[in-house]
Amino acid sequence: MGGFDLAKFLPYRISVAAARVSRGFAKRYRTEFGISIPEWRVLAHLSAAGGPVSVREVHARVDMDKSKVSRAAARLEQAGYVAKAENSDDRRLVQLTLTEAGRDLVARIVPVARSYHAELLARLGPEADSFRRALERLATEEEEDRLPEKEAFVHDD
Amino acid sequence: MGGFDLAKFLPYRISVAAARVSRGFAKRYRTEFGISIPEWRVLAHLSAAGGPVSVREVHARVDMDKSKVSRAAARLEQAGYVAKAENSDDRRLVQLTLTEAGRDLVARIVPVARSYHAELLARLGPEADSFRRALERLATEEEEDRLPEKEAFVHDD
């Protein structure tokens, strides 16, 4: 008679796991560095991109609403981690750049991120690769709003 | 040189996948049945439990803040899907019960949930089991606030 076992329902399980993992990571840097998850995402993408990046670009790459990116950027600017400038080629665009302080902050957070990541991998063990692939398949819901494929990004590991 | 590749960072990937999957499911019933994700979770747990359930119990089982459960329950009550009563053994507790309308609603949603679940499994293919295990490992962050182990639940598949 009982009907539906939520505990085995994938959307539920994924969302619980995601919440736990995110909280676990956020706890480590929220106190220490005073930034939020959206802010961290913007910083990380700015750092990875290396150069000036528009709000739209972050929005598309990082799976955050435009307004979320905009507000995160505003907070980061006020905190002195990010500088906003007008793109002279296309004056609708905003150029987001890491300041010196921003680069320092990232440099301090990245080791924390890497170590947390390593913990997760350890917990996953040999299934980590399979897990990665699974996430990829699930995340490819529908063809999103892709970027004009400017240029490939630089990865380093 | 860029440092950190967010695109390979598990907390990020998981949270993106979770958001996509949840949105995908929610889209199917938000319009049709007019309930939100927290409300769906409460309904699902009530249905699975079969009998009266306290707010605290939902809170512990379903990974939602007390206040979130409380508000979802209030909305469900107002919509006529749930009845709230006072537990006479312990008058601090609230007894949440599905009304007839509530049971009907669940009966209509469950097939949708099952079909969505089946789609996800199909997308995952043979790695589904591995994925399940991985989620479980990740979700076991720290020993949570467990329930007094009243009785095991009834599963049906």
Add this chain to the structure above:
DNA sequence: ACGGTATCGTTGCATTTGCAACGATGTCAA
């Protein structure tokens, strides 16, 4: 050159969220 349309980033707004505080009830030991 001009007008219609598309894109970018910000902002207003209603809703949701998490957290802490609260009143009410229950428990337990002195």
Add this chain to the structure above:
DNA sequence: TTGACATCGTTGCAAATGCAACGATACCGT
């Protein structure tokens, strides 16, 4: 019994969120 402490559910509140609308700028066909 009494008083200190724990637990349950609700509520207040500040912050975060998604969405739509907006002004500004760019693009494109005529």
